[in-house]
Amino acid sequence: MPERQTFxxxxxxxxxxxxxxxxxxxxxxxxxxxxxxxxxxxxPDMLYEGVFMGAVMGAVCAVLFGLLGxxxxxxxxxxxxxxxxxxxxxxxxxxxxxxxxxxxxxVPMPNVxxxxxxxxxxxATGTSPDSASVAVTxxxxxxLNRDELxxxxxxxxxxxxxxxxxxxxxxxxxxxxxxMLSEVMIRASFFRSNRRSSxxxxxxQVQLVLILVGVVLAILAPMLAAMIxxxxxxxxxxxxxxxxxxxxxxxxxxxAALGKLAGDRTPMEYSKATxxxxxxxxxxxxxxxxxxxxxxxxxxxxxxxxxAALR
Amino acid sequence: xxxxxxSVAVVVVLLVLIFAVIGIYNGLVRRRKEVDNAWAQIDVxxxxxxxxxxxxxxxxxxxxxxxxxxxxxxxxxRSAAMSARGTGExxxxxxxxxxxxxxxxxxxxxxxxxxxxxxxxxxQEELTSTENKIGFARQHYNDSATxxxxxxxxxxxxxxxxxxxxxxAELWQITDAAEREVPKIxx
Numbered sequence: 451m452p453e454r455q456t457f458x459x460x461x462x463x464x465x466x467x468x469x470x471x472x473x474x475x476x477x478x479x480x481x482x483x484x485x486x487x488x489x490x491x492x493x494p495d496m497l498y499e500g501v502f503m504g505a506v507m508g509a510v511c512a513v514l515f516g517l518l519g520x521x522x523x524x525x526x527x528x529x530x531x532x533x534x535x536x537x538x539x540x541x542x543x544x545x546x547x548x549x550x551x552x553x554x555x556x557v558p559m560p561n562v563x564x565x566x567x568x569x570x571x572x573x574a575t576g577t578s579p580d581s582a583s584v585a586v587t588x589x590x591x592x593x594l595n596r597d598e599l600x601x602x603x604x605x606x607x608x609x610x611x612x613x614x615x616x617x618x619x620x621x622x623x624x625x626x627x628x629x630m631l632s633e634v635m636i637r638a639s640f641f642r643s644n645r646r647s648s649x650x651x652x653x654x655q656v657q658l659v660l661i662l663v664g665v666v667l668a669i670l671a672p673m674l675a676a677m678i679x680x681x682x683x684x685x686x687x688x689x690x691x692x693x694x695x696x697x698x699x700x701x702x703x704x705x706a707a708l709g710k711l712a713g714d715r716t717p718m719e720y721s722k723a724t725x726x727x728x729x730x731x732x733x734x735x736x737x738x739x740x741x742x743x744x745x746x747x748x749x750x751x752x753x754x755x756x757x758a759a760l761r
Numbered sequence: 762x763x764x765x766x767x768s769v770a771v772v773v774v775l776l777v778l779i780f781a782v783i784g785i786y787n788g789l790v791r792r793r794k795e796v797d798n799a800w801a802q803i804d805v806x807x808x809x810x811x812x813x814x815x816x817x818x819x820x821x822x823x824x825x826x827x828x829x830x831x832x833x834x835x836x837x838x839r840s841a842a843m844s845a846r847g848t849g850e851x852x853x854x855x856x857x858x859x860x861x862x863x864x865x866x867x868x869x870x871x872x873x874x875x876x877x878x879x880x881x882x883x884x885q886e887e888l889t890s891t892e893n894k895i896g897f898a899r900q901h902y903n904d905s906a907t908x909x910x911x912x913x914x915x916x917x918x919x920x921x922x923x924x925x926x927x928x929x930a931e932l933w934q935i936t937d938a939a940e941r942e943v944p945k946i947x948x
Contacts, residue, residue, distance in 0.1 A: 542883065546890035553802060554897035556795065556905065699900070 464689035483508020486635035489664035494654035519623025533563040569718035574606035601704030608693030625675035632668035712750040799902035824875040906930040
């Protein structure tokens with residue numbers, strides 16, 4: 451990796467990676483569809499047609515679920531953990547900080563919420579910048595100074611500007627679609643007539659292999675889809691960090707904030723559905739982020755290192 | 762048969778080209794609008810600063826009466842900024858006002874009773890935030906202008922950008938050397 455990067459380089463790299471992950475997800479649909487189609491939809495002498503049909507079904511599924519995920523979100527109403535919407539007079543400094551970042555980002559002013567939680571954390575919601583909200587905990591307001599608070603808010607508004615909430619709903623929909631596709635295909639095998647060609651068929655043996663591969667894939671598919679989904683989530687976290695620098699031109703504020711947030715051991719309530727929305731994981735053990743393939747957030751060490759490289 | 766295929770192909774290619782041009786044109790229009798929007802936002806924040814000043818001066822006067830020279834300087838700079846016409850004049854006047862305000866806020870450091878006054882603290886936060894917003898509004902304007910200028914310079918937009926009347930936008934530069942200076946605190 452080059453020594454001196456600008457936030458524009460980071461942003462460009464992140465957008466490329468996101469596109470690659472989407473392509474990977476789509477390719478997975480095709481592959482899974484093809485294998486399962488050949489394995490379960492057709493008799494052994496029609497393998498090519500089966501694979502082709504399956505791949506087409508996979509592609510159609512991908513497009514359908516993708517459209518649903520991208521356009522279907524009717525503003526996910528989050529359980530805000532006792533969050534209250536504030537006006538400017540309730541906390542002028544917080545309100546000002548959000549307004550400043552919104553101006554720098556060129557987005558409309560989001561709604562501002564405060565959550566009564568001792569653990570420092572923040573999140574953003576809203577499928578488009580026109581109807582977005584940011585929320586911070588009372589713990590965060592107590593522990594960060596103005597620059598650090600601005601860094602965190604800039605990260606959240608980065609998520610809003612980059613349509614990340616929409617992205618994560620898209621990926622969730624696609625992952626769900628993969629699960630549905632594999633289940634439907636396997637059930638389909640019970641309904642097709644078991645016409646067996648009387649000729650001993652190399653096709654029969656190939657199909658057997660396909661069936662084996664198909665079953666394994668179908669079992670693994672949810673896990674593989676989740677891995678792609680989590681990889682995308684981590685990618686968008688890095689992108690939000692880079693966007694925060696784009697808005698504030700100050701990597702140190704966010705880096706310092708991340709350091710404070712990672713070190714905090716205050717427990718916090720959360721639900722699986724909202725875990726990925728926070729700036730650091732609400733799970734105490736995962737505050738530092740993790741290197742493994744299933745974590746929603748990348749390691750904080752690495753996030754701070756990338757921010758430092760932008761100085 | 763071949764003649765039909767060729768004419769269909771030509772029509773398809775033409776349609777693709779037309780849609781591509783429409784797409785590029787709309788993209789340029791959107792960017793140009795964002796530049797105009799960002800420019801207007803700077804004015805909004807500058808006006809907010811002007812609106813804050815009378816209240817600020819009243820509060821400070823109560824504690825630091827003998828800084829009257831500075832008060833006058835700020836008041837005069839404010840009138841000049843509000844009556845300035847034309848972009849060059851406005852930029853110069855607003856830069857002067859920014860400098861006068863900085864000078865005042867630096868002097869205020871020497872008055873501990875003033876710094877303990879709740880009203881003053883609230884106003885100071887407002888002033889700091891407004892200065893930040895002016896800075897961010899300028900930054901966003903420059904970002905939008907750069908985005909737009911890049912878009913009209915890239916191929917293939919560059920071919921017809923001139924025909925459609927898309928001209929490069931000027932960036933906001935710091936022209937006043939004084940604005941670059943960090944204020945020194947005197948006691």
